[in-house]
Amino acid sequence: MTKKRGLGKGLDALIPVVEPDLAGSLRQIPVNSVRPNPRQPRQLLDDARLEELASSIREHGVVQPIVVRPLPGGQYELIAGERRWRACLSLGEEFIPALVRDYDEVEAAAVTLIENIQREDLNPLEEAMAYRRLIDEFGMTQEELARKVGKSRSFIANTMRLLGLPDEVREMLGNGQITAGHARAVLSLEDADKQIAAAREVVAAGLNVRDTEELVRRYAGQDGDQQEKKGRRSGSGSVSHTNEEMESMEAMLGGALGTAVHIRSRRGGTGVIEICYESRAQLEEIISLLLR
Structure with missing residues (x-):
């Protein structure tokens, strides 16, 4: 009896535990x-961790097989276990234990992503880029991707929003100077220069996420004051509200749509709701949700 494979249930659902009836797919x-x-x-691979793994393999051998899929000409494409494979290469090993699986392109990409996520090997930007690549290359919606990798749709959407940060802030996130929580707070500022300024202040002052959110509110409040003054001078204009009620409504609507939402009130009780999207696929998904 062969164990059935499925997506969206984590790595174990895609890479079954080796049992006697699966021994045919385990080989050297x-x-x-x-x-x-x-x-x-x-x-990026951590050289120190790679050397540590190589020392362990030298002493104990490869305890957990890598996962590959077959290619023409007796070759294999690595799906999971890159560090084990590279450690064996560095040791000059001739053979390595491997589970050979006939994954298609989508399954192969999903397994690779899931393994890295579950091992916490990816920084937030790498994770966001992996989600974006799966959506762009395979035409998946955020909801489909969420099912495949075992995450919520809002988590996928909020993670991919990090790709919209200015390069300098992305670099801070990639090298660990700020966390994804810091980055999401900074991302709520609309102006890229202010995002950079806020991120620099976060790093310089060593702010936690809550303090960063307060810092961002101050930056947003400055924008609101300037817009209000401009509106009074011209007799019209948009005022950006940062009070708790508006923030709560923005968060509630943004969570339902899986994307950033900005609400701006105008004089006379009118206003504008701005819904952000990062791709044609996400736009279509948002429209579908609104039309339900």
Whole structure:
């Protein structure tokens, strides 16, 4: 009996535990027959951790097999276990234990992403770029992707929003100077220069996320004061509200749509609701939700 595979239930659902009836797919394959995964979302490998793993493999061997899928000509594409494979390469090992799976492109990409997420190998930007790549390359909606990787749709949407940060702030996030929580708070500022200024202040002062949210409210309040003065001079204009009621409504609507939402009140009780999207697929998904 073969164990059934499914997406959206975590790595164990995609890579079953090795049992006697699955032994046919577990084999020793030449280390040099394995090709790196072009969909690998992790961009940096920790050399110290790689050396530590190589020392363990030298003493105990490879305890957990890598996961590959077959390619023409007796070659294999690495799906999961890049560090184990690279450690074996560095040791000059001839063979490595591998689970051979006939994954299609979507499954292969999902398994690679899930393994990295569950091992906490990705920084927030790498995770966001991996989600974006799965959506762009395979035409998936955020909801479909969320099911495949076992996350909520709002989590996927909020993670991908990080890609909209200015390069300098993205670099701070990528090298660990700020966390995803800091970045999401900074992202609520509309002006890129203010996002950069706020992020710099966060790093310089060592602010936690709550303090960062307060800092962002001060920046947003400055914008609101300027817009209000401009509106009084011209007799019209948009005033950006930052009070708790408006923030609560923005958060509630943004959570329902899985994206950033900004509400701006105008004189006379009118206003504007701004809904952000990052791709045609996300736009179509938002429209579908609004039309339900």
